[in-house]
Amino acid sequence: MTIENKLDSAVLKSAKRDDSVDWQALKLQSHSELRRRTVEHIRNGTTDLSDGPMLIATTAYTDHARHEHERRVLFQERPxxxxxxxxxxxxxxxxxxxxxxxxxxxxxxxxxxxxxxxxxxxxxxxxxxxxxxxxxxxxxxxxxxxxxxxxxxxxxxxxxxxxxxxxxxxxxxxxxxxxxxxxxxxxxxxxxxxIDVVDHLGTGFAAELAHLELEKARPMKTSRINVEANWKYAMDTYGEGYHFATLHPSSIGALAMSNIMSYSNYGPNHRMAMPRADFLDCADTPESEWPPTSYGGLYYIFPNTVINCNTMANGEQFYGLSRLFPLEEVGRATSLLTTYKPGHMAEDADPTLWTNMHDFIHKVVETEDYSVSREGQANMKYAPKGFQPVLGANELALQNIHRHIQALLEADK
Ligand code: FES
Ligand SMILES: [Fe+2]
Missing domain, CATH: 2.102.10.10 (Rieske [2Fe-2S] iron-sulphur domain)
Incomplete structure (x- = not known):
């Protein structure tokens, strides 16, 4: 039975979680499917691709009127x-x-x-x-x-x-x-x-998020980073693994492989997985010998939210919520990071497991990802007329996001 069949819209929409559904089993099934796809990419040396590269305008990051439009349409009028x-x-x-x-x-x-x-x-x-x-x-x-x-x-x-x-x-x-x-x-x-959340997210993506039992997650640490870049420039750093080896050689790049991604599209939303180091072992062994996995990948809720369902070195799971919000200036944003302990973790588990993970992620995004965002944003104003940043076919998640933003702005004109 597929997940979509099991979790139809009525089950998902009911105000109370349906306890007759084995949510943990569905979560494991979903995680396993994602790992299977990703391991196949490792074996074949492939990644998910779109039909081709896509050009975007620098004004998407620098135009103040457009920025105001995005703030209203994406952040105020939509859920x-x-x-x-x-x-x-x-x-x-x-x-x-x-x-x-x-x-x-x-x-x-x-x-x-x-x-x-x-x-x-x-x-x-x-x-x-x-x-x-x-x-x-x-x-x-x-x-x-x-x-x-x-x-x-x-x-x-x-x-x-x-x-x-x-x-x-x-x-x-x-x-x-x-x-x-x-x-x-x-x-x-x-x-x-x-707001009807299931309609807003779409049934398929809502089902994936429902597996996570987020209502049981407890916040362990929150922090804020102010970013000297347009919110989309900073947000874009969460949408591809193409940069892992080059930008993060000793942090994320040491934990996950570059430029291999399994991508699932749900309208403007997506879920993606990049191969973790332990997936490399799976590539050399039959699936029947793989250990269970708690890695669920990155769940992107359009336009500004990523939930990273991942595991720490000791195998314990964490949920990392990252959100980008535009500030009044087109070239400034604020980023809120919160690390949650999933509900199935022991009450007395050592909280420093999660707070240390939080600090690691905070440091990486602040000093590596947002540092590049700041420099790139500053460069945009010196780009010659006609210059257009390009999103590769391997950056297909970003292509989809930028396309959806553009469509929503145009529909509002
Ligand atoms: S009591 Fe709130 S403004 Fe006067
Ligand atoms: Fe990054």
Missing amino acids: ILAALSGDIPNPGDTFLFDEVGPPILLTRNKQGEVNAFLNMCTHRAAKLVTECGKKNRMSCKFHGWTFDLDGNLVGRPGEEGFCGINKEDRKLISLPVTEWHGLIFVRAVPGGEP
Whole structure:
């Protein structure tokens, strides 16, 4: 039975995870299929390719009007991943998400549901919550208006001054939000359309993400890197393994092979695998002798998110969430990295396993990937008229991303 048959849209869309499904078995099956494809590439000296190279315009990285357009269309009007469930696990937890423009406040209410609001007091627009944490009520520091976790205005000092202004009309301004299998998506537009995550991701890709049981993942370390490059230049570094041996000779390049990739396309999203060093052993042995694998590859959620499902040296699994967000300037972005411990790991496992992995990844992307992004971005403004960066057929994931961004911008004109 194929995964797609087993996990039809109805199973995926049900609010509660279907416990009759053996999610761990499906995950292992999916990981194994990906490894099989990747080992075949090693054996044959091949990689997945598109039909040919693709040229892109430097203005994709440098034009301010286009940048503004991308920020609105890709990051505000479309659903965007705000957090994983484990970032806000308990009733009363609050979470701030300021990365796409409007300051957004997530709360988990007493019933365990996630709400999203503009983080804006409805008296005179002060920022309501300035620090994440556990709260039953949220009081504005300006004049003390107080709201519950569902956004109701429950306290208003000097009530007599607001005759005729109904509290019911002064709830926090809500935003569309949907929590699905551990992923929390918001749409940063009040009154925007509700979010159906399975429709948004597509059933095939949603099934792959559902295997990961992300709702059980717990954050172990988060960090931020400000990047002096357009968000896409930095994002592009996550979409090919062509650079591993050259840019990362002593870090990633020592752990995974360059320029071999198994690529699965799901509309604007994708999943890819690069051969890990242990896949080399598999290439020399029959599949019946391969050990189980916890490597799931990179899951890219358009436009700005990668979940790296990978293993550490001791074989323990980690999920590395990397997200790029554009800043106001076209040539600046911010990168949020969080390393999660999957739910099936022992509660008392040594946390430094994950925090050390986090630090390793942070250092590599900051000093190697984003360093190249910064220099390349700076060079773009000196490129002669007519110069166009080229994405090779072996950089097919990037081709697909750039094509989808272009199509969405054009559809909005
Ligand atoms: S602005 Fe929040 S209470 Fe006045
Ligand atoms: Fe890299």
